[in-house]
Amino acid sequence: MHSDSKLYKFLNKEKSAGVIFCLPFIIGFIAFLIVPMGISLYYSFCDYDILSPPKFVGLDNYIKMFTGDEVFWRSFKATVYFALVSVPLRLVFALIVAMILVKPTKLTGFYRAAYYLPSIIGGSVAVAVLWKRMFAPDGVVNALLGTIGIDTNFAWLGSTKTAIWTLIILAVWQFGSSMLIFLSALKQIPKDLYEAAEVDGATKVTKFFKVTLPLLTPTIFFNLVMQMINGFLAFTQSLIITQGKPMDSTLFYAVYMYQQSFNYNSAGYASAMAWTMLLFIGLLTLILFKTKKFWVYDQE
Amino acid sequence: MKSKKVKRILALAVTGVVCVSSLGACGSSSDSGESSSSESSEESSSGSSDLVMAWWGNQVRNEKTQEALDKYKELNSVSVEGQFYQWNDYWSKMATAAAGNSMPDLIQMDYSYIEQYVDNGQLLDLTPYIESGALDTSNIPENVLAMGEVDGGNYGIAAGVSGNCLFYNKTVTDELGITMKDNMSFDEFVAIAKQITEETGYRANILSQNNYFTEWSRAEGIPIVEAKLPVESADQYTPFYQIMEDSIKDGWQLTPDYIDTTAVETDPMVYGSSPETMAWCTINGTSNQLTAFQSAAPEGTEIAVTTIPTTDTVTSNYLKPALYFSISADTEDPDAAVALLDYLINSEDANAILLGERGVPASTAIADYIYDLVSETEQKSFAFVTDVITPNSSPINPPDPTGMSELTDTLKKVAEKIGYGEASAEEAAQEVYNKGIELWGE
Structure with a gap:
């Protein structure tokens, strides 16, 4: 290519080079995210059964959702309960383990990897199937209870009181990624702060609440926002382990949406549900950001 | 101040995108669950295949059907890829495939779904093939053949006759x-x-x-x-x-x-x-x-x-079609698909493998042929349909509406x-x- 040619000059501009290198992502982002999102927004105003072309029905889907669908509210409540219980529990757990693992010993590396593992495999179908077997009447949980003298055939997944807790425990078990983030944050807390606190006669407990915790709040905030979003979108556990049973007590929002779309062929209604969830999560995130100034310690 | 607002809006937008993309991800995660079952069957058939057949079922059915398809390849050198799912996954899969006009050539169909699929033009009318003789129905009793009739066409051959029990x-x-x-x-x-x-x-x-x-x-x-x-x-x-x-x-x-x-x-x-x-x-x-x-x-x-x-x-x-074999309207080669259907219904080779797992075969000739080949359990299940249900039954309800x-x-x-x-x-x-x-x- 001649170095005077227009194309050559164009390609050598810093701006165009940047754009070109970004193109693979930009194209993917538009084709697989923005366009489908736009289409789903349109479908949410349609009666669309997947098999025949969509018919525009205005706000009907949204009206039905809020006024005429009990299952929608049940699934919403189950999801909110799941997210509000499992996320704080998981964060507390992650923080405790991170506090333990922050002190370097010979086996720290191994433990970090071992505790991170559930985060990678925990969302998989295989683990969900395993979980289902563990809590079955003749599963390992009842067998363990048997060894300590509690002989039971209790169906953990068959009771409205315990079924959702098996899913919460599964979610809490996947604390690894939050733990890693806490670990790196813990290491960044300057040592001189602790030394100064010690000089002032602070106990271990005081040090934790007055030094560690305030300095971790930005990390806690980040983890909270990210995990909340994931919590509201939980899907696999509910679909594989409980199928929403018993009596919709574990029917997560995303699973109900999936049922509407693929079992009842109401893709329009499912799209409306997706957008409602998007708005809800957006609102929740906004509220969390608003509360930031009350409890998140800003180092700057 | 202004830039702070812009930042906040951006943050929200990113949050939105993240959660929508995860919503998308939940679809794909279930897909992977389904495809794991079909992949295993793909491996057993060689590379690219000429036809695709999909069904739901149990372990016994999966093994027998795959074996019958392998036999078909051996006899006619037409390879058929088998895809099998559980009941719920199957219908999710078919609905999405139908939307993309990419349904498998030969599909297992159910009484509760056939009307919906016919209404939407997803199934091939078998009448011309029955008339031309490409699909041999001479051994199928009138009332069993009629089970596949919807709106004046015939959209499915009962893969087996059975009854609730x-x-x-x-x-x-x-x-x-x-x-x-x-x-x-x-x-x-x-x-x-x-x-x-x-x-x-x-x-x-x-x-x-x-x-x-x-x-x-x-x-x-x-x-x-x-x-x-x-x-x-x-x-x-x-x-x-x-x-x-x-x-x-x-x-x-x-x-x-x-x-x-x-x-x-x-x-x-x-x-x-x-x-x-x-x-x-x-x-x-x-x-x-x-x-x-x-x-x-x-x-x-x-x-x-x-x-x-x-x-x-x-x-x-009542007697009911345990399920149907139907041909998708998306099939690129209807003749080949009909030939496979004919094989599954009328071939002694195929039914010597399938052995009525889907119910008493629609063809009376085949039903007689395999009776001696099947296990004692299957003979009981056959006898239940022919000796208990058939003489003491009333006609089936019309197909289920959407x-x-x-x-x-x-x-x-x-x-x-x-x-x-x-x-x-x-x-x-x-x-x-x-x-x-x-x-x-x-």
Whole structure:
């Protein structure tokens, strides 16, 4: 290519080079995210059964959702309960383990990897199937209870009181990624702060609440926002382990949406549900950001 | 200030994108669950194949069908890729494939879905092929061939004929010296059920699937979905739920916490640790599933089959296509697909492998041919259809209308509520009625 040619000059501009290198992502982002999102927004105003072309029905889907669908509210409540219980529990757990693992010993590396593992495999179908077997009447949980003298055939997944807790425990078990983030944050807390606190006669407990915790709040905030979003979108556990049973007590929002779309062929209604969830999560995130100034310690 | 606002909006936008993309991800995660089953079958067939056949089913069916397809390749050098799923996954998969006009060439179809797929033009009309003789139906009785007729066309050949039935653990009844006679009345059944629970701890499971609902309403002369709007008032359903409520109160019905009927293998009749968590009988699927139940049952347990007890079994019993083979309208090579269909229905080679796992073969010639080849269990299942159901039955209800899958889910949920004692019979009946109005009412 001649170095005077227009194309050559164009390609050598810093701006165009940047754009070109970004193109693979930009194209993917538009084709697989923005366009489908736009289409789903349109479908949410349609009666669309997947098999025949969509018919525009205005706000009907949204009206039905809020006024005429009990299952929608049940699934919403189950999801909110799941997210509000499992996320704080998981964060507390992650923080405790991170506090333990922050002190370097010979086996720290191994433990970090071992505790991170559930985060990678925990969302998989295989683990969900395993979980289902563990809590079955003749599963390992009842067998363990048997060894300590509690002989039971209790169906953990068959009771409205315990079924959702098996899913919460599964979610809490996947604390690894939050733990890693806490670990790196813990290491960044300057040592001189602790030394100064010690000089002032602070106990271990005081040090934790007055030094560690305030300095971790930005990390806690980040983890909270990210995990909340994931919590509201939980899907696999509910679909594989409980199928929403018993009596919709574990029917997560995303699973109900999936049922509407693929079992009842109401893709329009499912799209409306997706957008409602998007708005809800957006609102929740906004509220969390608003509360930031009350409890998140800003180092700057 | 301004830039801060922009940042915030950006942050929100990113949050939005993240959660929508995760919503997308949940679809794909379930896809991966499904494809894992199809991938395993892809491996067994070589690389690219000429046709694709999809079905739902159990382990026995998957193995036999794959074997029959391998045989087809050997005989005709046409390779067929088999894709198999569980019932629920299957219909999700077909709905999305239909939307993308990429359905498999040959698909297994069900009575409850055929009308919907025909309405949407997803299935190939087989009439021309039947007339030309490409699809040989000369050995299929008129009434069985008619099972595939929708709106004047023929869209499916019954892969097997069967009937709804009550499966029971014959080892348990034999031990107590109880004989389960066919065409038993409901009162006789309850007396036996009470006795079995009292003496062994096993309970009956006729509540979980809504199959019993169909038999009961047929016996009582109540059309469920004929006019799409179920009945005149909710009261007509109340007696049904009263039976269920009483069965829980009297303790002979297995409570839903021990019931997982997603697959034959997890049905509490064959799966469980002790009599208290198991059922001695179940209404789950059609009589051709006897083989699957028998092979899923623990060693030394004999599973048997009888009619579903109602007040009038001749009215409530009916012959049904256990399932159909249909050809998708998307197929690129209808002739090849029809040839494969013909092979599955009329070939002795194929049926010597399939052995009526999908029900008594539609072709009487094939049914006679394989009778001597099948196991004793299958002979019983054949005999049940030909000797018990056929002489004591009434015509089948018309195919289910669109929306039936949603009503079915409601029926299951309502049955669950009754099982947990969370709803009275009246409330349950009202909920089903309301759903019917919502789906089909004016």
